[in-house]
Amino acid sequence: MSISLFTIGMLIVSPFMSMASIGTEKEVVALSQVPGEFTTTELKLKAGKPYVFEVTNLSVDHPVALVVAPLGTKKLKKKDHIKEAYLSNTVLRGESSRSQAVILQTGEYAYWCPLNPTQKYKLTVE
Numbered sequence: 001m002s003i004s005l006f007t008i009g010m011l012i013v014s015p016f017m018s019m020a021s022i023g024t025e026k027e028v029v030a031l032s033q034v035p036g037e038f039t040t041t042e043l044k045l046k047a048g049k050p051y052v053f054e055v056t057n058l059s060v061d062h063p064v065a066l067v068v069a070p071l072g073t074k075k076l077k078k079k080d081h082i083k084e085a086y087l088s089n090t091v092l093r094g095e096s097s098r099s100q101a102v103i104l105q106t107g108e109y110a111y112w113c114p115l116n117p118t119q120k121y122k123l124t125v126e
Contacts, residue, residue: 026050026101033057033064033091033116043123047106053085055113056096063090065115066099068123071108076120082109090115 029051032039039058045051057064068085069076082104087097109123 026052028052028054031055034059037118041121045125047125050101050103052101053099054096055087055091057091057093060116061093063092063115064113065090068109068111071110
């Protein structure tokens with residue numbers, strides 16, 4: 001399944017920082033979760049563009065979340081998480097939540113839910 005993107009406003013920011021003040025369009029990356037998985041299994045985004053992640057809990061009977069972290073040769077730890085990509089709150093069944101806006105640099109990332117839990121999915125930024 002492919003991602004859904006749409007414009008939600010005008011703001012600008014440095015990589016991995018929230019977009020609190022200045023003006024460039026940001027796009028929403030809409031993701032949905034069902035028990036044990038995201039319905040989108042791979043993402044491709046453009047480097048240098050601001051994105052907001054929005055997660056909808058379609059049918060999981062407990063809260064879900066989102067973690068995004070750069071891939072590398074080491075095991076991913078909490079300190080590697082991109083904190084601005086965390087959702088504003090955990091997501092109950094039938095609800096959605098958004099992250100702050102974040103600009104990702106070129107590279108490979110993983111996204112997953114530690115609460116559902118899901119596998120780590122590939123996010124490529126070109």
